[in-house]
Amino acid sequence: MTGQDAEAEHGRALVSRQDVALAIWLGLLLPLSWLVPPRLWTPICSAISRAVVRLNRRASEARVENARHIFGDCDDVPTPREIVVRSSAGRVERQLQYLRELRPGGWNAHIELTGGEHIDWALAQEAGCIIWVGPTLAGYLVTKKGLYGAGYRVTHLSRMDHGGSESLLGRQLNTIRVRPEARYLAERVVMGDGDELRRTRDLYDRLRANALVSITAVNRFGARMVTSSFLGGEWRLPTGAASLSLATGATLLPTIAVRHSYDHFEVIVEPPLTADPSSDRHAAVDELVHRYVKRMEPYAAVHPEQYDER
Amino acid sequence: MAWVADELRALRLITSVELVDESTGLLGRGIGLDSMEVLQLVVAAEEEFDLTVDESQLKPEYFRTVGAFATFLQERMAAS
Numbered sequence: 001m002t003g004q005d006a007e008a009e010h011g012r013a014l015v016s017r018q019d020v021a022l023a024i025w026l027g028l029l030l031p032l033s034w035l036v037p038p039r040l041w042t043p044i045c046s047a048i049s050r051a052v053v054r055l056n057r058r059a060s061e062a063r064v065e066n067a068r069h070i071f072g073d074c075d076d077v078p079t080p081r082e083i084v085v086r087s088s089a090g091r092v093e094r095q096l097q098y099l100r101e102l103r104p105g106g107w108n109a110h111i112e113l114t115g116g117e118h119i120d121w122a123l124a125q126e127a128g129c130i131i132w133v134g135p136t137l138a139g140y141l142v143t144k145k146g147l148y149g150a151g152y153r154v155t156h157l158s159r160m161d162h163g164g165s166e167s168l169l170g171r172q173l174n175t176i177r178v179r180p181e182a183r184y185l186a187e188r189v190v191m192g193d194g195d196e197l198r199r200t201r202d203l204y205d206r207l208r209a210n211a212l213v214s215i216t217a218v219n220r221f222g223a224r225m226v227t228s229s230f231l232g233g234e235w236r237l238p239t240g241a242a243s244l245s246l247a248t249g250a251t252l253l254p255t256i257a258v259r260h261s262y263d264h265f266e267v268i269v270e271p272p273l274t275a276d277p278s279s280d281r282h283a284a285v286d287e288l289v290h291r292y293v294k295r296m297e298p299y300a301a302v303h304p305e306q307y308d309e310r
Numbered sequence: 311m312a313w314v315a316d317e318l319r320a321l322r323l324i325t326s327v328e329l330v331d332e333s334t335g336l337l338g339r340g341i342g343l344d345s346m347e348v349l350q351l352v353v354a355a356e357e358e359f360d361l362t363v364d365e366s367q368l369k370p371e372y373f374r375t376v377g378a379f380a381t382f383l384q385e386r387m388a389a390s
Contacts (some may be wrong), residue, residue: 196364197352198346204349224344225339243346281322282342 019169019285026095026176032310033099038107042262043091045177049089054083068266070233071304072245078305086305090137092257097141101180108263110224111146115253115269119212120153122251122272128207129251131214131269132241134296135308138257138265139216146257147214148184148268155206156185156216157199157240160192186211196223200244207248210245214255215241217292228293235293245273246281254295261307311380317354318376323347332377337370348373361386 032044053060058117067080067087077083100107122129130149131154133139147154158178160166163175182188189206191199203213222238229235245252253271273291301308314329323341324330334350336343343351351361363386372382 195366197349197365197368199378200345201365204346204353222344225341240342243344247346247350279322280325282349284322285344 007238013021013167014152015169016167017105019173022165022173023169026099026173029092029095030099034103038096038100038109041096042089044178045089045092046085046097046259048092049085053085055089062144063087066233067304070307072232072303074230074301077301083192083304086298087137087307090305093262094137094141098177098180098223101141102176106180109142109145110263111142111149111265111267113146113150113267113269115271116150116152117159117251118251118269118271123210123212124254125251126210127249127251128210130207130241130245131201131212131218131252131253131255132273132292133214134254134256134299135217136257136259136303136306137257137300137308138306139308141258142178142259143214143255143267144181144184146210146265152189152212153186154184155189155203155211156181157203157213158190159162160190168259198241202238203244204248207244207250212245213250214246217241217296224285226289228290230293231297235296237289237293239285239289242273242285242292243276245288246275246284252292254292256296256299258299258303268299311377313358314351314353314380314383316350317358321347321350321354322345330376332375332380333367334376336373336376336379343373351379355383359383359387361390 032235063084064080066084069073071080071083078086085102088141097107103282118188119131135141144156146155178188189199189202206213222240224239225236226239227234227236241252244250252273254273256270257265259265265295273295275291277284277288279287311332312327315324315330318324318330318341319327323343325345330341334340336348341350344384352368353359356363361383373379
């Protein structure tokens with residue numbers, strides 16, 4: 001541990017109220033995930049979700065409003081409130097999947113990979129390949145399992161806190177997500193505060209060595225962000241994946257994981273995204289981000305409850 | 311300073327070297343480089359000036375302006 005790390009560790013809170021709530025919640029879900037067969041999870045998660053949405057009315061209303069904003073103009077989608085309820089149920093089910101992964105024998109589901117030929121083509125170009133994963137509820141564990149099951153070994157860009165609490169307990173809880181995912185990865189490149197350049201160099205080097213790198217399209221972190229119109233709303237995305245692709249020549253593949261049933265998922269790899277190589281660099285990056293969002297739109301419109309909005 | 315401006319143009323981050331001077335910001339509301347673009351600039355400098363830069367030693371102030379980055383490079387060259 002360097003002096004800087006020790007200082008950061010010293011300044012970090014031991015525990016937050018959010019951690020305690022999460023620890024209790026996961027403690028309640030653990031027996032459910034280990035003892036109840038996954039085919040029974042869907043109705044249980046739905047019941048839990050309806051209760052949580054009713055109890056947590058204030059936060060839920062904000063999410064309902066957000067869903068109305070984004071999906072309001074889409075045809076054949078459930079009501080905004082139903083989208084929020086189903087989305088919350090999907091989140092609980094995802095937690096059950098992670099917890100089940102910790103049980104001997106793990107969590108088993110049929111995960112098909114569509115569009116693997118795009119990865120094969122990209123790797124044959126020998127300039128690396130970036131899997132740019134859409135933020136669906138299945139986008140995290142399922143994508144990694146699906147790619148691993150199809151024989152791909154992926155280097156995944158991750159955050160130190162995995163998007164959760166940075167307290168010491170928060171980091172321990174984070175291992176519940178990290179450990180199952182790590183089984184299906186060749187490597188995790190973990191970006192913490194202050195070492196972005198070093199980790200960017202790691203990814204740059206991996207791609208130059210023709211590695212397969214996955215980056216999840218989350219709207220929280222990035223030195224430069226681009227806003228695209230997304231259905232009835234907006235989606236603000238960091239430019240990292242697009243910029244990395246332009247810098248290295250790596251093929252950029254939009255990818256999305258869709259849930260068909262409790263034990264059937266599909267990881268869909270779309271054809272490569274390209275931008276005009278002669279254009280201004282930032283214009284090219286922005287164009288890639290806009291094109292990415294356009295590729296994600298049809299999936300979100302068909303499966304609004306699976307879009308992991310935050 | 312001239313090399314930094316030329317490299318920014320080579321990377322298509324600016325359309326003309328006339329658009330930058332020493333006080334032009336590299337990050338944020340300046341040219342607005344992201345971490346990949348900063349890294350490319352560092353890698354290009356390593357190749358051009360036969361330097362080795364440890365990213366953990368890099369500080370944001372080195373990239374505040376074109377002039378600050380040029381000064382950083384000069385210091386690294388003098389030290390090597």
